[in-house]
Amino acid sequence: MILLSGAAPIPQRAILTVPHAPRAVVIDGRRQLRYELYISNRGGSGPSPTRIEAIDAASGAVIGALAGEALRRSVATVGHGDALVVYWQLEFPPARPVPARLRHRVVVDGVSVDGGDTAPLRPALPQLGSPLRGGPWAAAYDPGLARGHRRAIYATGGAAHIPGRYAIDWFYAGGNDGRGAEVLAVADATVAAVRDDMEEAAGVSVQSIPLADGTGNFVALHLADGSFAVYEHLARGIPLRVGQRVARGQVIGHVGATGHASRPHLHFHVADGLSSLASEGLPFRLTGATIIGRYADVFAASSGGSWTELRPYRLSARTGDMPAPNVVVRFD
Numbered sequence: 427m428i429l430l431s432g433a434a435p436i437p438q439r440a441i442l443t444v445p446h447a448p449r450a451v452v453i454d455g456r457r458q459l460r461y462e463l464y465i466s467n468r469g470g471s472g473p474s475p476t477r478i479e480a481i482d483a484a485s486g487a488v489i490g491a492l493a494g495e496a497l498r499r500s501v502a503t504v505g506h507g508d509a510l511v512v513y514w515q516l517e518f519p520p521a522r523p524v525p526a527r528l529r530h531r532v533v534v535d536g537v538s539v540d541g542g543d544t545a546p547l548r549p550a551l552p553q554l555g556s557p558l559r560g561g562p563w564a565a566a567y568d569p570g571l572a573r574g575h576r577r578a579i580y581a582t583g584g585a586a587h588i589p590g591r592y593a594i595d596w597f598y599a600g601g602n603d604g605r606g607a608e609v610l611a612v613a614d615a616t617v618a619a620v621r622d623d624m625e626e627a628a629g630v631s632v633q634s635i636p637l638a639d640g641t642g643n644f645v646a647l648h649l650a651d652g653s654f655a656v657y658e659h660l661a662r663g664i665p666l667r668v669g670q671r672v673a674r675g676q677v678i679g680h681v682g683a684t685g686h687a688s689r690p691h692l693h694f695h696v697a698d699g700l701s702s703l704a705s706e707g708l709p710f711r712l713t714g715a716t717i718i719g720r721y722a723d724v725f726a727a728s729s730g731g732s733w734t735e736l737r738p739y740r741l742s743a744r745t746g747d748m749p750a751p752n753v754v755v756r757f758d
Contacts, residue, residue: 442542451709454750463512483527554612561756562599566727580703591707593695605690615647622664624684642685658693719754727752
C-alpha cells in the first residue's frame with residue numbers, strides 16, 4: 427500500500443518495495459537488519475529523494491533515517507536510471523526490540539510517500555564452525571563499498587538478487603598469502619555442487635574473466651536447514667563429489683586464486699539457493715573463532731598489510747555473532 431500526502435506528480439508515481447524480508451543478525455555484538463528498499467517512479471524520470479526513513483509500523487516511530495551524505499552513500503541507481511535501491515543497515519541496542527513490521531517514507535520535493543512494508547524475520551541462524559584453521563585471517567568486507575559483495579545485484583529470472591549480502595573474503599594476515607591453506611566444512615552437510623577445472627592464471631586481469639567463471643573453483647554444501655554454504659576461488663584438486671556427505675571440520679579444499687581473485691583468499695557466504703547469481707545471501711553464526719585485531723578498512727584487510735591488535739574475544743553460539751568488517755580472527 428502507498429499512502430500519499432500532498433499532490434506533487436512525481437511522488438504520486440513512486441512505488442516502494444522490499445523484495446526480500448530482512449533477517450535479524452548479531453554482528454560484533456549489535457543486532458542488525460541488512461536489506462534493500464527499491465524505489466521506482468512509474469512513467470517518469472528517476473526519483474530524487476531528500477530524506478528516507480524506516481518506521482516502526484505499529485508505533486509510527488522513526489527508527490532510522492537517511493539524509494545528506496548518508497543518503498548519498500546508501501543509495502544507488504538501477505536499471506536505466508528510473509529506479510533506486512536503498513541499502514539499509516539498521517542497528518538496534520539491546521533494550522530496543524526489532525519491530526514486527528517496518529514501513530518506509532520517502533520525501534521528494536517536500537512531499538512524502540509511505541510504503542515498502544515488510545515483516546523482519548527472526549530465524550534460528552545456522553551455527554557454523556571454522557572455514558579455515560589457525561590464523562591470523564582477515565575478515566575482509568565492507569557493506570558500504572560501492573563495488574562490494576553487499577551491493578552486487580544480479581538480475582536473473584525477472585528478479586534482483588544479492589547472493590553476497592553477508593559474504594566474507596578471508597585473507598591470510600600472517601605474513602604470506604595463505605595459498606594452499608586447508609579449507610574446512612563448516613557443518614555436517616551434503617556436497618551440492620563442485621567446480622574444479624580452473625587454473626590460477628598469474629598476471630591476468632580479473633576484469634577479463636567472464637561472469638560465469640568469476641567464482642573460480644568452488645564448493646557448495648547443502649546444510650541441514652536447507653541453506654547452502656558456498657566456498658569460492660579454491661585451488662584445483664578439490665577432493666569431493668556431488669552427493670558426498672562431509673563432516674564438520676573435514677578438509678574440502680585449499681585456498682587459491684581462481685576466478686575473479688587478484689590474491690589468494692577464500693570467499694565464503696551462505697545463500698538460500700544453489701545458483702551463484704539467482705539466490706539471496708543469508709546471515710549465519712560463526713563459532714570457534716577469536717577476534718584478535720582489526721584493519722583500518724577493507725582495502726588494508728585484503729592487501730595483507732599491518733593491523734591493530736585488540737583485546738581477544740570469542741565468537742560463540744551463545745552470542746550468535748558474525749565477525750565485524752575487517753577484523754582479524756584466529757580459528758581453533
